[in-house]
Amino acid sequence: MPIIKQKDYKTWKKFDRKRDLQNWLCWFLGTLIFSFCFGLISSKTIWFYVFDSHNEALDLLGRMFPPETNYFFTLIKPIWDTLNIATIGTTIGTLIAIPLAFLSANNTTPSKKFLRPLALFCIVSSRSINSVIWALLLVAVVGPGVLAGIIAIGLRSIGFCGKLLYEAIEEIDENQIEAIEATGANKAQIMTFGIVPQILPAFTSISIYRWDINIREATVVGLVGAGGIGIELDAQIGDLAWAKVSVILLAIVVAVVFSEWITAKIRKAII
Amino acid sequence: MNDKKVIWKRKPLIKNRLLRIGLILIISTYLLSVFLTTEIDWQRILEGIPRGKNFIFAFFPPDFITRSDEILAGIFESLWMTIVATIVGILISIPVSLGAAKNIAPKFVYFLSRGVITLSRSFQEVILAIFFVKLMGFGPFAGMVTLSLSTIGFFAKLLSEDIEDINKSQAEAIKSTGSSWFQWVNYGVQPQVMPRFIGLSLYRLDINFRESAVIGIVGGGGIGSTLNTAFDRYEFETAAAVLIVIISIVMIVEYTSSHLRKLIK
Amino acid sequence: MLKTINLKKVYPNGEEALKGINLEIPNGQVVALIGPSGAGKSTFIRTINRLVEPTSGKVYFANEKNDITSLNKSKLRKIRRQIGMIFQEFALVERLSVMENVLSGRLGYVGFWNSFFRKFPQKDIEEAFRLLQRIGLEHMLDKRADELSGGQRQRVGIARALIQNPMLLLVDEPTASLDPKNSRQIMRLICELCNERNLAAIINIHDVFLAQNFAERIIGLKAGEIVYDGKPSGLSEAILTKIYGEEDWSKTAAN
Ligand SMILES: Nc1ncnc2c1ncn2[C@@H]1O[C@H](COP(=O)(O)OP(=O)(O)O)[C@@H](O)[C@H]1O
Numbered sequence: 187m188p189i190i191k192q193k194d195y196k197t198w199k200k201f202d203r204k205r206d207l208q209n210w211l212c213w214f215l216g217t218l219i220f221s222f223c224f225g226l227i228s229s230k231t232i233w234f235y236v237f238d239s240h241n242e243a244l245d246l247l248g249r250m251f252p253p254e255t256n257y258f259f260t261l262i263k264p265i266w267d268t269l270n271i272a273t274i275g276t277t278i279g280t281l282i283a284i285p286l287a288f289l290s291a292n293n294t295t296p297s298k299k300f301l302r303p304l305a306l307f308c309i310v311s312s313r314s315i316n317s318v319i320w321a322l323l324l325v326a327v328v329g330p331g332v333l334a335g336i337i338a339i340g341l342r343s344i345g346f347c348g349k350l351l352y353e354a355i356e357e358i359d360e361n362q363i364e365a366i367e368a369t370g371a372n373k374a375q376i377m378t379f380g381i382v383p384q385i386l387p388a389f390t391s392i393s394i395y396r397w398d399i400n401i402r403e404a405t406v407v408g409l410v411g412a413g414g415i416g417i418e419l420d421a422q423i424g425d426l427a428w429a430k431v432s433v434i435l436l437a438i439v440v441a442v443v444f445s446e447w448i449t450a451k452i453r454k455a456i457i
Numbered sequence: 458m459n460d461k462k463v464i465w466k467r468k469p470l471i472k473n474r475l476l477r478i479g480l481i482l483i484i485s486t487y488l489l490s491v492f493l494t495t496e497i498d499w500q501r502i503l504e505g506i507p508r509g510k511n512f513i514f515a516f517f518p519p520d521f522i523t524r525s526d527e528i529l530a531g532i533f534e535s536l537w538m539t540i541v542a543t544i545v546g547i548l549i550s551i552p553v554s555l556g557a558a559k560n561i562a563p564k565f566v567y568f569l570s571r572g573v574i575t576l577s578r579s580f581q582e583v584i585l586a587i588f589f590v591k592l593m594g595f596g597p598f599a600g601m602v603t604l605s606l607s608t609i610g611f612f613a614k615l616l617s618e619d620i621e622d623i624n625k626s627q628a629e630a631i632k633s634t635g636s637s638w639f640q641w642v643n644y645g646v647q648p649q650v651m652p653r654f655i656g657l658s659l660y661r662l663d664i665n666f667r668e669s670a671v672i673g674i675v676g677g678g679g680i681g682s683t684l685n686t687a688f689d690r691y692e693f694e695t696a697a698a699v700l701i702v703i704i705s706i707v708m709i710v711e712y713t714s715s716h717l718r719k720l721i722k
Numbered sequence: 723m724l725k726t727i728n729l730k731k732v733y734p735n736g737e738e739a740l741k742g743i744n745l746e747i748p749n750g751q752v753v754a755l756i757g758p759s760g761a762g763k764s765t766f767i768r769t770i771n772r773l774v775e776p777t778s779g780k781v782y783f784a785n786e787k788n789d790i791t792s793l794n795k796s797k798l799r800k801i802r803r804q805i806g807m808i809f810q811e812f813a814l815v816e817r818l819s820v821m822e823n824v825l826s827g828r829l830g831y832v833g834f835w836n837s838f839f840r841k842f843p844q845k846d847i848e849e850a851f852r853l854l855q856r857i858g859l860e861h862m863l864d865k866r867a868d869e870l871s872g873g874q875r876q877r878v879g880i881a882r883a884l885i886q887n888p889m890l891l892l893v894d895e896p897t898a899s900l901d902p903k904n905s906r907q908i909m910r911l912i913c914e915l916c917n918e919r920n921l922a923a924i925i926n927i928h929d930v931f932l933a934q935n936f937a938e939r940i941i942g943l944k945a946g947e948i949v950y951d952g953k954p955s956g957l958s959e960a961i962l963t964k965i966y967g968e969e970d971w972s973k974t975a976a977n
């Protein structure tokens with residue numbers, strides 16, 4: 187009741203007293219939580235290092251410049267590997283995501299009681315675990331190298347694509363399905379004529395989006411040994427070869443900007 | 458009856474035949490070259506299968522008990538980091554996203570903000586964490602700075618896109634009342650992007666928590682440190698417990714945030 | 723009151739929307755600006771308060787010395803407070819309440835923090851109550867703007883413009899998104915309010931019949947040029963043809 191009646195006049199406030207108090211309380215609690223959290227972090231921080239970090243940063247930058255440009259040629263193969271990890275990983279991930287998405291979507295799942303929760307669990311697990319952790323596990327299983335990276339990226343992509351895809355499936359237009367059902371079509375026909383055309387655009391844009399993200403992710407799986415440019419990064423940081431590290435960082439920026447540019451192009455071409 | 462048979466074929470996905478064949482060619486060459494240039498050590502993989510089996514069995518049963526103190530400490534540290542980093546990141550993102558919206562910012566500010574966003578998005582959290590740990594020492598502070606920075610890239614990019622999509626005439630109407638720039642943003646822009654703002658904040662909270670699990674591996678504190686220690690000590694049962702805890706927290710966060718988002722709409 | 727001299731607008735894409743408009747509007751006059759889509763009506767009223775920057779020409783407001791086109795930002799804001807604007811798609815901020823929308827008309831008069839915390843002076847709030855009562859929406863003041871119907875939204879839009887206590891109203895196709903009955907009611911409301919407050923108004927409008935019914939003066943715009951300026955009764959078939967092109971006008975010009 188934001189109209190406030192005073193003795194001889196009435197006025198207006200956005201919130202009445204109670205809401206006002208609630209709002210202030212929320213802000214107060216929020217600030218309190220923030221300070222509390224920050225306090226805990228700060229208690230585990232050696233502030234001397236933090237305050238000194240700008241010197242350290244300048245020092246590091248000084249060592250990074252000038253970049254050792256010749257080193258770039260050594261990087262071509264790792265960059266190629268990185269792109270492959272991202273691309274093949276995305277492909278595998280999306281291909282596995284498709285059946286999972288159909289099992290998870292409320293309107294297409296064959297069994298709500300058993301298969302749907304199972305598929306949802308797969309999706310959430312895959313989403314919750316970062317590619318680097320997947321890579322860490324896989325390096326132990328299949329050994330270091332590109333393959334571990336591809337599988338890690340693939341496994342991580344399943345959850346991401348699966349989730350977005352099943353949400354897209356749940357949003358499809360039921361009328362079109364009914365129309366096809368009414369013609370006496372069987373399940374497979376309903377799928378190809380009623381559902382696939384409706385989710386194809388979402389599917390393409392999801393896979394492109396994930397590919398863009400995976401380029402970034404593929405740069406780091408190497409840090410734990412799973413192939414790509416991350417292996418070089420890890421090695422050069424270990425050697426304190428900062429002039430080479432800066433070349434790697436530049437290469438990553440270029441690769442990421444390039445992938446962003448391509449995805450924007452493809453998205454425009456599709457729409 | 459007509460002699461000619463009418464043939465109907467499904468419309469192909471790509472109309473131009475040349476393009477279609479070209480695309481298939483390009484894709485197969487690409488796959489072939491990937492296959493030829495990727496060194497896959499089949500020997501190692503064959504070896505790895507029994508080893509992998511042992512490895513996976515080593516995870517069972519997950520052991521929550523032995524290191525329960527460390528797991529709890531790691532989780533809480535991750536939570537503190539996530540909360541602080543999300544708030545700090547979002548606060549900085551607000552001006553950046555206003556600057557990165559074409560319809561609001563002057564050209565110079567626009568390019569500056571876009572530059573900040575691109576830079577912060579280029580590097581995966583782990584790479585950023587490596588550097589911040591190097592600059593600021595081990596521990597959650599470096600992790601928090603990392604997460605805040607990557608929050609900016611994510612949040613400012615998506616929010617600025619939403620700002621660019623606002624209903625122009627609503628904003629114009631506020632401008633026509635003689636409002637100042639800040640009033641214009643507060644009345645004409647903010648209400649329009651608020652739902653997206655809240656949705657993105659919750660979403661980012663979720664992402665930051667998940668990311669906190671990896672930046673620990675390179676020294677950025679949080680549950681990732683616990684996980685890393687478990688791996689280093691070959692305590693895979695504990696590692697499994699940590700992973701399960703991460704998955705369940707992500708599930709809880711996801712469930713609550715989707716509910717919250719529905720409530721707010 | 724308002725005087726434009728050779729007002730021109732060329733959009734960055736080369737579109738010449740206004741080709742030198744000369745116009746003078748005295749105090750309290752309600753003018754209807756008619757013309758086909760793309761004639762430049764919206765552009766014209768937006769160049770007056772510089773939501774669209776004019777390419778060349780002058781706009782004198784209130785007196786012969788006050789040229790809007792040469793004002794700096796803060797002076798422009800002061801002028802904008804004295805010019806109310808009403809929009810075709812209502813342009814209410816949909817996620818704000820009716821009251822907030824109305825009060826947003828006072829933004830030019832209150833400081834940022836006061837407006838941020840929605841602390842408006844008591845006399846603004848009382849004026850808002852009065853206006854809401856006048857347009858018959860006092861009971862709705864707590865509703866969010868997107869819960870209102872089209873006609874109700876346009877009333878709120880009118881209240882928002884009037885609470886600025888303007889000297890001039892710029893109205894951009896106020897009825898284009900409304901049904902015929904609401905259209906007439908809204909036009910009547912605008913004209914009544916203009917009379918009550920001795921307000922000058924420029925009303926862009928598609929509907930020639932409505933324009934003739936409510937305005938005291940009609941200006942016909944075509945391709946950025948004035949092709950008619952005079953009494954509603956002077957709108958002959960020949961002139962309508964000149965503005966809109968060939969058509970059977972006998973049914974419209976019913977006076
Ligand atoms: N922002 C803009 N950029 C380029 N051209 C525009 C823009 N706004 C309007 N125009 C052009 O200017 C001309 C006049 O438009 P407008 O003033 O909207 O006409 P009306 O309101 O009479 O329909 C049209 O040809 C239109 O295409």
Ligand SMILES: [Mg+2]
Nearest residue numbers: 763764765895
């Ligand atoms: Mg118009």
